[in-house]
Amino acid sequence: MHKSNISIDVYLDDQKVPEQIKWKASDSNADMEQIAKAMMVAFWDGADKSALRIDLWTKDMMVDEMADFYYQLLMTMADTFNRATNQPELSAEMKEFAKDFMQKFKKSQLQQNQ
Template structure:
């Protein structure tokens, strides 16, 4: 099958003299995002040959810890969604969500009613 369309997602990272991120923006033309400021990004790439995940975790040095905790919690919840949607693994996704909810309570990023 021929590729019908290509799409780019770009990160622009401003580094200090020690190569620590000070500012970040991202763009995704197909989504209408252009140089939107952010304080964190996680990129996970599946290396099929090595059968392992390659990762880049970036965050600006001024990102508050409470925001980082929310970011981590929401990423775990998103992983559960992906597991269910892409893999059809509803039971595992439910377990992961329960773990994320417990962790979110412990980190004080949410309160269960």
């Protein structure tokens, strides 16, 4: 059996707020650590039937970047859900929600900037 590792280093300020996130995957083509402004990691505990997750973002993550991050996550979760369950209709609904979410976010940003 092949083993693959993903390592994540989170650098914190004095108040334990993330300042920098770096990660590296053993099976990646990238030679160097990758820098990220945000991360979400989720695990499924089959015994407890519950999701365990880690959500972190750095101080310099902008609100519009967070909205883009969530939009992209929602879209890719819909694709993953479809591949895992073969439920294209539900996947399409998730994508419609993601599009609606982003439209509402952009509208709220425009209103705030007026």
